Amino acid sequence: xxxxxxxxxxxxxxxxxxxxxxxxxxxxxxxxxxxxxxxxxxxxxxxxxxxxxxxxxxxxxxxxxxxxxxxxxxxxxxxxxxxxxxxxxxxxxxxxxxxxxxxxxxxxxxxxxxxxxxxxxxxxxxxxxxxxxxxxxxxxxxxxxxxxxxxxxxxxxxxxxxxxxxxxxxxxxxxxxxxxxxxxxxxxxxxxxxxxxxxxxxxxxxxxxxxxxxxxxxxxxxxxxxxxxxxxxxxxxxxxxxxxxxxxxxxxxxxxxxxxxxxxxxxxxxxxxxxxxxxxxxxxxxxxxxxxxxxxxxxxxxxxxxxxxxxxxxxxxxxxxxxxxxxxxxxxxxxxxxxxxxxxxxxxxxxxxxxxxxxxxxxxxxxxxxxxxxxxxxxxxxxxxxxxxxxxxxxxxxxxxxxxxxxxxxxxxxxxxxxxxxxxxxxxxxx
Amino acid sequence: xxxxxxxxxxxxxxxxxxxxxxxxxxxxxxxxxxxxxxxxxxxxxxxxxxxxxxxxxxxxxxxxxxxxxxxxxxxxxxxxxxxxxxxxxxxxxxxxxxxxxxxxxxxxxxxxxxxxxxxxxxxxxxxxxxxxxxxxxxxxxxxxxxxxxxxxxxxxxxxxxxxxxxxxxxxxxxxxxxxxxxxxxxxxxxxxxxxxxxxxxxxxxxxxxxxxxxxxxxxxxxxxxxxxxxxxxxxxxxxxxxxxxxxxxxxxx
Ligand SMILES: Nc1ncnc2c1ncn2[C@@H]1O[C@H](COP(=O)(O)OP(=O)(O)O)[C@@H](O)[C@H]1O
Ligand SMILES: [Mg+2]
Numbered sequence: 001x002x003x004x005x006x007x008x009x010x011x012x013x014x015x016x017x018x019x020x021x022x023x024x025x026x027x028x029x030x031x032x033x034x035x036x037x038x039x040x041x042x043x044x045x046x047x048x049x050x051x052x053x054x055x056x057x058x059x060x061x062x063x064x065x066x067x068x069x070x071x072x073x074x075x076x077x078x079x080x081x082x083x084x085x086x087x088x089x090x091x092x093x094x095x096x097x098x099x100x101x102x103x104x105x106x107x108x109x110x111x112x113x114x115x116x117x118x119x120x121x122x123x124x125x126x127x128x129x130x131x132x133x134x135x136x137x138x139x140x141x142x143x144x145x146x147x148x149x150x151x152x153x154x155x156x157x158x159x160x161x162x163x164x165x166x167x168x169x170x171x172x173x174x175x176x177x178x179x180x181x182x183x184x185x186x187x188x189x190x191x192x193x194x195x196x197x198x199x200x201x202x203x204x205x206x207x208x209x210x211x212x213x214x215x216x217x218x219x220x221x222x223x224x225x226x227x228x229x230x231x232x233x234x235x236x237x238x239x240x241x242x243x244x245x246x247x248x249x250x251x252x253x254x255x256x257x258x259x260x261x262x263x264x265x266x267x268x269x270x271x272x273x274x275x276x277x278x279x280x281x282x283x284x285x286x287x288x289x290x291x292x293x294x295x296x297x298x299x300x301x302x303x304x305x306x307x308x309x310x311x312x313x314x315x316x317x318x319x320x321x322x323x324x325x326x327x328x329x330x331x332x333x334x335x336x337x338x339x340x341x342x343x344x345x346x347x348x349x350x351x352x353x354x355x356x357x358x359x360x361x362x363x364x365x366x367x368x369x370x371x372x373x374x375x376x377x378x379x380x381x382x383x384x385x386x387x388x389x390x391x392x393x394x395x396x397x398x399x400x401x402x403x404x405x406x407x408x409x410x411x412x413x414x415x416x417x418x419x420x421x422x423x424x425x426x427x428x429x430x431x
Numbered sequence: 432x433x434x435x436x437x438x439x440x441x442x443x444x445x446x447x448x449x450x451x452x453x454x455x456x457x458x459x460x461x462x463x464x465x466x467x468x469x470x471x472x473x474x475x476x477x478x479x480x481x482x483x484x485x486x487x488x489x490x491x492x493x494x495x496x497x498x499x500x501x502x503x504x505x506x507x508x509x510x511x512x513x514x515x516x517x518x519x520x521x522x523x524x525x526x527x528x529x530x531x532x533x534x535x536x537x538x539x540x541x542x543x544x545x546x547x548x549x550x551x552x553x554x555x556x557x558x559x560x561x562x563x564x565x566x567x568x569x570x571x572x573x574x575x576x577x578x579x580x581x582x583x584x585x586x587x588x589x590x591x592x593x594x595x596x597x598x599x600x601x602x603x604x605x606x607x608x609x610x611x612x613x614x615x616x617x618x619x620x621x622x623x624x625x626x627x628x629x630x631x632x633x634x635x636x637x638x639x640x641x642x643x644x645x646x647x648x649x650x651x652x653x654x655x656x657x658x659x660x661x662x663x664x665x666x667x668x669x670x671x672x673x674x675x676x677x678x679x680x681x682x683x684x
Contacts, residue, residue, distance in 0.1 A: 377484070382521040385481050386535035386591060387509035387542060396534060400525025400574075 010045035014143075017046060017065060021151050030118035033130050037149035040134070044141045053140055056320040056352050057262055057291040062144065062206070062236050067180045070205035070232035070259070077424070079171070080200050080226045080254075080417055086169035087111075089156055093174060093204050094181025096154050100171075108162030108193065114155035114184055125157050128186050132212040132240035136266040140295070145238040145264070148210040152184030155210075159188045160195035160219075167196035167222075172203030174230055179204040185211045189219040191244075196411075197221070202228025202258070207235040217244040217271055223251040224414055226421070227258060234260040239278075245271025245300065252409045254418050255282040255290055256425050262291045272300045279308040279408035281418075283425050284317035291320035292340075298331040298361075307338040310405045312398055313349035314429070324356040327364050336366035343401045344374055395426040432496065432630045433457040433599050439490035440479050440655075449475045451655035452491070457599070457648075460627040464641055464666060465634045467652035468674050473634045474518055476652075477603045481515040482508050495599060509535075510542035512598030516588035516605050518634075523575040528587065531575045532557055536594055560593045564620050581608035589620040600624070601632045606640040618643030638670035651677055 001009075018041070023034055047059035061068050089111075090100035096113055104111045117125045130149035136142055158168060172181070181204035189195055193216070203209070215221045227235060235258060243249045255261055267276050282290045296305045311319035321340035342351025353370040375397050383393035399422060409415050433455070440450035450472050457463050465473055479486050480493060482505035492499050500508050523531065537547040548556070561571060564586045576584050585605050592600055602621070606614055621631065621644050633644055641649075641663065649665040650657045651674070658681045659665065669677070 376523075378521050379523045381483055381505060382517070382523065383531070383535070384505040385483075385509055385515055385517075386531075386595065387506050387539035388534050389506050389538060389542075390504070392534065392538060393506075396526055396530075397523070400523065403525035 006048075006050065007045065010048050011042065014042060014045045017063060018042070020065070023151060024115065024153050026115075026118035027121060029121070029126055030129065034150050037130055037133075037146050040137070041143055041146045041150060044137070044143050044146065046143050046147065053293055053322055057260070057289065061234060061260060062262065067178050067206045068234065069177050070174070070230060070234065071177055072174050073202075073228070073230040075229060080421060081169055081198050081414070083417070084167060084169070084198070084413065086167045086198060088169050088171055090171045090173065091154065091181065091183065091203065093176045093179035094153060094183060094207075107165055108160060109164045109168070109195070110159040110161070111168065112157055114152065114157055114186065117157040122157070124159060124188055125186055128188060128212060128214060129184075132214070132242060132266075133210060133238065135268070136240050142238060142264060142266070144208060144236045145210050145240075148182055148184055148208050148238070152182045152210065155184040155186070157186045158195070158197070159190065160193040161190050162193050164193070164195040167198050169198040172199065172201035172207070172228070174202040174204055174228060174233065177205055180206045182208045184209070187211065187213045187221070189213070189215045189221050191216045192218045194220040195222070197223050198225070199223075200226040200228070202230040202233040203235070205233060207233065207237070209235070209237045211237075211239050213239070213241040213249070215241060215243045215247045215249050218246045219244065220248040221250070222410055224409055225251070225253045226418075227253065227255040227261060229257045231257045232259050234258070236262045237264065239263070239265040241265075241267045241276070243267065243269045243271060243274050243276050245273055247271060247274045249274075249276040250408065250410065251278045252405070253280040254421065255280065255284075256421065257284065257288060258290065259287055260289050262293065264293045265295065267296045267305070268299065269297065269303045269305065270299050272302055274300065274303045275305075276303070277306040277308075277408050279306070279405040280310070281402040281405040281422070282311040282319065283422060284311065284313050284319065285429065286315045286317060288313070288317040289320075290318070292323070294323040296325050296336070298325070298327045298334045298336065300331060302333040303331070304335040305337070306408070307340070308405045308408055309340045310343070310402050311341070311351060312343045312345065312401065313351060314345035316348040318349065319351040321353040321355070321370070323354070323368075324358065325366055325368065327359040327361050327366065329360040331361045332363045334361060334364040334366065336364070338368035339404070340370045341401070342372040343398065344372065391430045395423065398426060399423065432459045432461070433632070434494040435491070436494070437491040438476070438479070438488065438493065440475060440486050440488055443485050443487045449655055450479070453655070453657055455650065455657060457630045457632060459630060460625075461648065462625075462631040462633060462644060462646045464646040464649045465632060465652055466636065466649065466666060466669055471652045472655045473652055474603055477515050477601045477634065480601060481505055481513060506538070506542070509595070509597075510539050514592050514595055514597035514600050516585070516592060516600065516602045518603040518607070520576050520584040520588055522577050524577055526575050527572055528575050529557070529571045532591065532594055535591065539595060557594060561590055563623070564590050564593070564616055566590055582610065582613040585609060585617060586613065586620070589617050593620060593624060596624070597629070599630050599632070601634070603634045604636070605633075606635050606637060614640065614643065638666050641666050653678055653681065
């Protein structure tokens with residue numbers, strides 16, 4: 001089939017797919033932003049298996065009209081972040097739950113539901129909703145995010161005007177086995193402000209989430225996310241960030257289970273002397289499929305970026321990493337680091353990586369590496385020779401493999417909690 | 432304590448016989464030295480004793496306190512009281528030395544049905560032992576053997592030995608790469624563990640170490656066998672004349 005024919009097919013399919021999707025109500029300005037997204041979507045089309053960045057992850061179950069069922073899962077332990085003093089915002093199958101949520105207010109914090117924000121006229125949201133998503137369509141299209149801008153039913157808008165004392169904790173519960181959640185968050189961290197956003201839970205049988213973050217000069221944004229343990233859930237998420245000068249952006253994601261997860265990130269560093277770190281640690285078993293697709297652009301001087309992604313795979317699980325560092329002309333003294341590693345606990349599992357580096361400045365230090373391998377037999381024997389049992393030694397080495405990613409979390413309390421979760425996951429699978 | 436009887440070992444992957452009938456008896460509280468040219472099978476002996484993969488025992492047995500340990504997993508041998516100080520200690524990125532030590536100590540206690548050490552008791556113990564080996568807090572915090580100098584790695588082996596208090600300690604070239612001061616520290620560490628019951632097998636090329644850790648018996652290994660056994664004087668003879676005379680004598684016999 002010719003390219004043009006393929007494209008036409010894709011567009012026809014997209015047209016058919018969006019026909020029955022309800023565009024939520026809102027103010028006229030919001031309506032026009034959504035209409036704009038829809039028309040952009042209709043010209044680019046939803047992802048197809050032949051698209052360059054979808055070759056290793058099949059998009060069909062993410063875009064199908066019918067949501068593939070996913071059994072709900074109730075864990076026997078308290079969810080992550082339970083012991084942390086935080087501002088809780090709860091969504092059940094994508095629907096805001098006012099009773100379970102805290103009062104949406106806090107010191108140095110403006111926070112409200114997206115559906116409310118898009119129904120009134122909040123000028124900063126007006127200038128932000130879908131803006132980064134739109135900008136991030138070049139050079140690679142991200143139609144799932146555009147779909148989200150057009151159809152997101154809710155989310156939060158958050159503006160930090162100073163140091164926000166309590167983390168804002170977004171809790172996504174999943175109770176209906178065929179639910180779909182489409183959430184969109186818009187965050188602005190004003191000059192010199194600081195906020196931590198936590199996210200956890202599966203959200204729905206199928207979850208499409210966009211988070212747009214604008215980190216102003218001298219501001220700091222910290223993000224820790226845990227994607228739900230529900231084995232059959234599917235998720236496609238996009239994290240868009242613009243980072244100003246002398247600013248800090250840090251994001252960490254833990255994933256254990258999930259039949260399909262596609263986490264995209266697009267981070268644009270536009271101010272000098274900034275730091276942007278993004279990390280992920282994933283553990284998967286059986287028909288687990290986990291994809292990190294990350295794009296960091298350096299468009300300023302003396303900035304540091306790190307991408308640290310580790311995946312532990314067993315029983316035929318599959319991990320994908322596609323990561324790029326783009327250093328634009330003039331982005332001198334850039335320090336860019338990228339590492340992606342797969343640890344295969346058996347021969348059936350698979351890790352695929354596409355690390356990319358594109359540099360247009362001459363005075364930069366960038367490195368990237370990707371490895372895939374099994375447990376180090378030498379280290380295993382060394383531990384066993386000291387009396388550590390084989391399962392315990394193996395688990396210790398698996399956790400050690402993830403360490404570089406987990407160390408990207410700032411809070412020692414959360415580090416402990418995350419480690420504990422991964423240890424539990426491994427222990428439940430000891431043979 | 433330890434009895435190695437007619438031990439024959441070949442490589443699992445290759446048709447290569449490495450040990451060709453090793454016999455050795457070490458009594459409680461004794462220190463035995465094994466010397467011998469490179470490639471004679473000293474490290475192989477220590478690895479086979481500790482249960483490393485890749486070797487096949489074709490004949491013979493190894494008894495630790497009358498129990499044949501060749502059927503045991505490495506961790507079971509460790510719990511039974513066997514300890515090997517590696518010739519080449521392994522680096523483990525991502526696991527702090529402290530975690531490594533605590534996991535090992537508690538795993539062995541668990542295997543022996545003893546209570547695990549509390550975090551504070553463990554800390555006290557490890558700090559005291561580390562101090563006498565001049566191992567600082569930073570070395571305890573760092574990942575196991577990562578960025579350690581040769582001497583630091585060897586001292587770290589002795590620290591593990593001191594923490595685990597094994598019945599039988601095998602030291603494989605623990606002296607190689609050590610300067611005079613480090614050699615003293617290591618020897619003092621080893622001697623501190625001598626209590627009349629614990630036994631030691633010290634593999635070395637040099638008399639130097641044996642000046643500090645006085646052996647009761649010295650063996651010469653060559654081509655997969657113990658070819659000569661004697662008292663401490665045998666080590667001096669090797670030091671002065673090398674192996675040539677001894678090996679010639681053996682070959683002519
Ligand atoms: N895994 C292995 N693969 C190949 N050859 C080996 C292996 N282990 C030991 N050997 C060989 O066995 C012999 C004895 O080695 P080793 O026990 O290390 O001697 P030593 O410690 O006395 O120097 C040497 O010839 C060495 O090359
Ligand atoms: Mg050797």
